[in-house]
Ligand SMILES: NC(=O)C1=CN([C@@H]2O[C@H](COP(=O)(O)OP(=O)(O)OC[C@H]3O[C@@H](n4cnc5c(N)ncnc54)[C@H](O)[C@@H]3O)[C@@H](O)[C@H]2O)C=CC1
């Protein structure tokens with residue numbers, strides 16, 4: 323057991339991530355009490371059945387009253403509305419955070435509603451599964467995974483440090499960066515991979531003949547891995563693409579250019595080009611495994627973003 327980091331923790335949204343926080347905070351003794359609010363009465367009732375908190379309310383403002391830390395764990399498109407609803411009830415000195423997969427747009431949505439004297443420290447645990455809802459969470463979800471904090475300029479360091487301590491106590495490795503940088507790194511390492519998975523499964527499903535039996539029959543191959551990712555929550559991922567539009571379109575442009583290069587190599591039987599790429603990507607996978615996947619994946623993303631930024635700078639007049 324670690325020392326409690328917060329007296330009262332309020333969780334708004336109690337799906338995969340919110341319920342994992344509730345379970346971890348409880349299991350590791352990180353908070354005095356947990357208040358839970360979520361939009362749908364059935365979900366709130368299920369959270370109560372699972373014993374995820376101490377207080378339950380359909381009204382998010384009631385849940386956050388007196389809380390030392392509030393963590394908003396809803397689809398990113400709903401962040402602004404939640405911030406507006408809880409703002410009048412926030413305790414001076416409280417920390418308000420979130421877990422959204424997008425940071426720039428979430429800051430834009432939430433920051434205008436955060437009252438003076440309340441600390442806003444956005445966060446993104448880079449940990450999850452394709453499952454959703456309060457039953458899907460588990461206390462160990464964040465162990466050994468990155469949690470990225472993107473404090474806005476002027477945030478008191480003590481507030482960021484306190485939230486970092488909370489995530490570290492749940493087993494996360496914590497790093498701080500700007501929201502813009504976060505969105506570029508995650509566009510290539512998480513958002514585009516999900517888009518590719520949704521697309522390939524969609525394409526295969528459209529080939530009607532194949533769908534009837536062969537997709538299922540032969541899906542032991544790489545396609546099966548894509549179907550896991552493509553089973554991820556549709557609302558959550560719709561919101562990710564709508565709210566990280568610029569970074570995703572930038573990285574998608576790069577991806578499509580590189581795909582055309584591969585198409586050409588196949589058409590003209592350029593085996594060397596194919597072999598060189600495949601050898602390079604195999605080395606990347608092996609370095610990720612050697613270092614430990616969670617350490618290397620953001621580093622790889624960072625290298626890509628640095629390359630893109632340097633190229634854009636060089637091309638600028
Ligand atoms: N699923 C994943 O693997 C990961 C998700 N995230 C982020 O975490 C956030 C939550 O995702 P999950 O927990 O996976 O989703 P989920 O679908 O399991 O849970 C979402 C929760 O938000 C509630 N909700 C939806 N709209 C609401 C509103 N307007 N007001 C109050 N509650 C509302 C739902 O009832 C549900 O309790 C998202 O922003 C997502 O980008 C971050 C890391 C990983």
Ligand SMILES: O=C(O)C(=O)Cc1ccc(O)cc1
Nearest residue numbers: 423447448449450451452512
């Ligand atoms: O299930 C998977 O493979 C994931 O990639 C989980 C995930 C989804 C969204 C995030 O913002 C972070 C992690």
